[in-house]
Structure formats: structure tokens, C-alpha cells
Amino acid sequence: MAQPTEVSDFVKERLAGIRGGLRLYEDLQPGETAFVVIDMQNAFVAEGGVIEVPASREIIPAINRMAAKCRQLGVPVIWIRSHHPKGGADWRHFFDHFVAPERREAAAAALSDDAPSSRFHPDMDIGDEDYIVFKNRYSCLIPGSSSLERLLRSLGCDTLLLAGTKTNICVESTARDAMMLDFRVVVLSDATAALSDEEHQASLNVLVQEFADILVTDEVLEELRANAGGADR
Template identity: 40%
Template sequence: MPHNVKVPDYVIDRIMAKRGKLEVFEKFDPAKTAFLVVDMQNFYVAEVETARSIVPNINRLASACRGKNIPVFWLTMSVAEKEGGPSQWPLYHEYFFTPAKGMNHLAKLSPGNWGHEIYKELDVQADDRIVSKKRFSPFIVGSSDLHDQLKVLRVENLIVAGTATNMCSESTARDAMMLDYKVVMVEDANAARYDDDHLAGLTSFYQSFGDVRTTDATIAMLK
């Protein structure tokens, strides 16, 4: 089931008082835009109904982007270089999990494990790019080479979808804005386990970091 949430009125009022309009960006030039799909891997999606529910919208966005020659990037959380290898984020696994949970997270998000694979119903095409990251955000130094790839492509605008809204999606979107990318988080193409978590990620981002739009509205601004 998709999330059924609404940005609170006090957040809308705060945004309007701050900048006089809800949307910061009226349109994105396709030649300067990329689509980032965050962590839509079996470990995060297969047993999470809200995450599965956004698959059609992600596929719609990806198709619309390809139709305008916008590159599509699939970001994957990779906590080890290979299955059975040591953690690339030992602090996280040592302190933020029980030992058993940490071992499970490490095993299932390592390349070669089924949990690490992109969910089968997502339409990944041969010309799309798959980028492995070591942290919630691909833009943290040492996490991935995504920023370098985007610079080569002269990308200035980013569309962010995926899971979890309030964790890896929001971390990615926030850090992108900190690097001077113009960013849209797609509200019905991001998901968290719970409505409150999804809403928390969107409302925090919306107030100071970028736009929050629907799939339809995002596609419409690509012109």
C-alpha cells in the first residue's frame, strides 16, 4: 500500500513565509538532469509493502527520463566489497546493531547476495548506470564516484527516488543540495517503512533543501 500522508499545514505556512512560493524550481533542462534511484534492493524492498508500491512510479520516471536522454542511476548500498568480506563501515555495524543483526545486514548487503540485487520488477536498462555506495549518501567522500560521474556529464539537476525516504534518499538529496545541485524528491516514488518516517523525510527536505513533487509533476517539469 502506498503512503497516505500530507505535508502538514504548518510546514506549508513556514515555506511560504520563507520564500513566498512552494516550488523552488519551475523546470529542469533535460540536458542538465539525472535521475537517481536509491537502494531499491531486495533487502529493502522485497518484504516492505510501501517500497514495492513505488516500483511503478520509479519505472515511469525512468522511462520518461530515458525518453529525454536523461541518465538513470541505480544506487546500491554495498557494505562489503564482496559476500563474506569485511565491513566497509565497521562503526555502523559495531555500534548500531545487535551482533546478530549486524552480521545479517553485512551479509545481505554484500555484492553476490540476493539481498544486494536490485528488485526484479524494476526496469533497469543496459544503458543505465549502477553505482555502488558505502554510506547512506553517495556524496560523502569515499562513498562512491557518483559526484565525479555527474560532473563529467555536466549535471546540475537531480531527481531522487527510492528508499528509505528519511534515510538514504534524504541523505542523498540533502548532500546533493550541499554540493549545489538543484534537487527534487519525488513524494510518491520514495518510501519508508512507516508513514511517519516518510513524512519526516519529506518535510525536513522540503523546508530548506529542495522541492517535493509527485511523479506526474516531476515528469511535467522536464522541458
């Protein structure tokens, strides 16, 4: 069953009083926007994966459809891939303290080098013109994590459409940092997934208040098409 796609009513009521409504950005422009897909790798997406997020399989169609439409509209598609060298040597603090000893070796190996579990899930539709960026922290935008910020600046993109897994960890971490780096952020609620409905919902509720718009893919595509002249190119 699909996870929630709307923020909770109490958050809507609060924001109506604070800023007059939910939407932050109502003029999404294809030439200024990038579609960023986070961690849709076998370790997270495949059945039985070491860090499996079962709901991530349900968002594959929405992500692929969004990616295809973005390409037609000239919106860059960027796939983020979590990666750690063998043994997780570049993030020992995490593996030593946040992962149980009996799972530590498997968790570190799952995202190392060219392990099959570190590859993108085979159902992900990655185009030849798409970009692939490696990261070594939850957020793609913390200093030293990845080259994403440099890529976005060079592409002239100030608006990020975020998708992938997990909503409340890597997606949320990236959304927070992106907003604080002055990017406009939209989290696609029907193209993100967490381990539970409760965690997914909580993340949407937090992000909409201070960091991002929360929209579904159809809303975003309709707006992008309208601002591109009304039709896919």
C-alpha cells in the same frame, strides 16, 4: 496504502511566509537533469528481506515509469546499489553499534559481494543504457561513498531527481549532501518509501524547508516534457 506525497500544512504556511511558496526550481531541463534511484535491492524491497521496507514495493511502478520517460527525454537514469564487503568490514562502526548482535552477521551479509539480497529487485526495469553506481554509506555523495558526484559532473547534470528507499535515511542523506554541493534537488514523494508514514512525512517536511523540492512524478514529467519541446523524444 500509499504513503503521503505532500508536505504538511504547517510547513506550507511557514514557507509561504519565508519564501513566498514551496517551489524552489521551476525550470527543470532534461539536458541538465539525472534520475537517481537509491537502494531498490532485494534486501530492502523483497518480501521477507533482511532490511525490508514493505512500502518500497508500492513505489516500483512509479520508479519504472519515471525511468522509461526519462530515457525517452534523454535524462540519464542512475541506479544506486548499497554494497559492503563480506562482514561489513568497510563500516564496522555502523554494524558494531547500530545493529543488534544477533542481527549483525545477517545485516552485513545482506549487502555483501554478490549476495542475492544485494541485487536489484527483479521488478526494477533497468535499461542497458542506465548507469549503476555502488555506495558504502547512506549518502551517495559523502566523500569516499561512491563515484556519483564525478559521474554527475561528467554528464553535465546539476539537477537530481531522487527516488528509492528509505526516504528518511539514504534518500534524505543524499539530498542534504547534494544541495550542499550546489546540486538542485527534487525528491519524488510518490517514488520514495520509508518504514512508516510518519517517518516518510517527517522527511519530506524537513527536506522541503532547506534542501529540496518535493514533487510527484507526474509534475516533474510534465515540466521536463514541456522544456524538451512538449513531446517525448
